[in-house]
Amino acid sequence: MTLTAPDASARIDAEQEAELQARFDALIEADQRIEPRDWMPDAYRKTLIRQISQHAHSEIIGMQPEGNWISRAPSLKRKAILMAKVQDEAGHGLYLYSAAQTLGISRDEMTEQLITSRARYSSIFNYPTPTWADMGAIGWLVDGAAICNQVPLCRASYGPYGRAMVRICKEESFHQRQGFEILLELSQGTPEQHAMAQESVDRWYWPALMMFGPPDDESPNSAQSMAWKIKRFSNDELRQRFVGMLVPQAEVLGLTLPDPNLRWNEERQAWDMSEIDWTEFNEVLAGRGPANAQRIQHRRDAHEEGAWVREAAAAYAEKQAARERVAA
Ligand code: FAQ
Secondary structure: OOOHHHHHHHHHHHHHHHHHHHHHHHHHHOOOOEOOOOOOOHHHHHHHHHHHHHHHHHHHHOHHHHHOOHHHOOOHHHHHHHHHHHHHHHHHHHHHHHHHHOOOOOHHHHHHHHHOOOOOOOHHHHOOOOOOHHHHHHHHHHHHHHHHHHOHHHHOOEHHHHHHHHHHHHHHHHHHHHHHHHHHHHHOOOHHHHHHHHHHHHHHHHHHHHOOOOOHHHOOOHHHHHHOOOOOOOHHHHHHHHHHHHHHHHHHHOOOOOOOOOEEEOOOOEEEOOOOOHHHHHHHHOOOOOOHHHHHHHHHHHHHHOHHHHHHHHHHHHHHHHHHHHHO
16 A cells, blocks of 8 residues: 555545535525434534433423422313323423434433433423412413424424424424413412412513523524524524513413513613523522422432333343244
């Protein structure tokens, strides 16, 4: 072999990579989808794995605050609706784990990252649900924020993620309406029920605004994710849009949003609002929120208690495969 060969092949590789990068850039520029078999830059793959797995974990951990009320729902109808909603969240987690798997990470790795607290999930699910009205506030505010954030993700440049989001958003929209309806019924009920609805909205409003992430000038991932057309709007843009959606709905509900400084600023064409308590947000992200430890412990216990199901499924699959080998 001559000395020039490795250099030549390296040059070809670099050229090939530049071509692949150019093709990727052109697809993004033309608003086309990137699919699992397409070449993609490592950083794009990593960002997607991070965001999609965090999103999947959020859906799975997000089952806990509402799961708390399934056995205590005030009527059979409410119980059935709540069970269906929590099951939908499990389904969303599964679509999203599958979408992340197309990028080369296994479900086991993602689960391991979650139960060893190496992965993030949405801050919102680290708050407790002491009253029934919290089921209304979660539907109205948390699913409402999720929809606002996720409708633009239906156009995310990565095909499996965007397609998963289409179905998820349809279900989230039903979830939001059921939450609104719980709050409306409470708000129009006895003075005690009205007060319970208001108290719950007071507790969930600010954490729901935090779901959109840090302010734009402190969001390290936004610029690149927007250039790759994973995110279509910045964190602050979506937060503004969400507040604009809530204001008229709160009026219909007869409830108040707990921000005395909230008003439309005609000049800025934006909502003026009080400063979000970013210290609280950072504390929750650091694992020191009101329910972080409980949520992870619960997930860990469920994983351990479910080991026999995974083992049985694997043994069954192996038996089936052996039967097929014999038959072939
Ligand atoms: N909580 O640079 P950015 C749901 C982290 S699903 C925790 O702005 P990015 C359905 C962020 O990961 C709710 N961590 O990051 C449901 C990053 O950390 P890293 C989940 C947060 O990715 C309803 C760092 O801060 N939805 O609710 C949060 O560009 C009812 C810097 O932030 C999604 O996951 C937070 N709130 O923008 C279920 C939607 N915010 O990884 C049950 C998809 C930021 O660099 C019941 N995700 N961080 O260490 C997204 O749209 C984005 O990932 C953002 C964050 C907007 C969340």
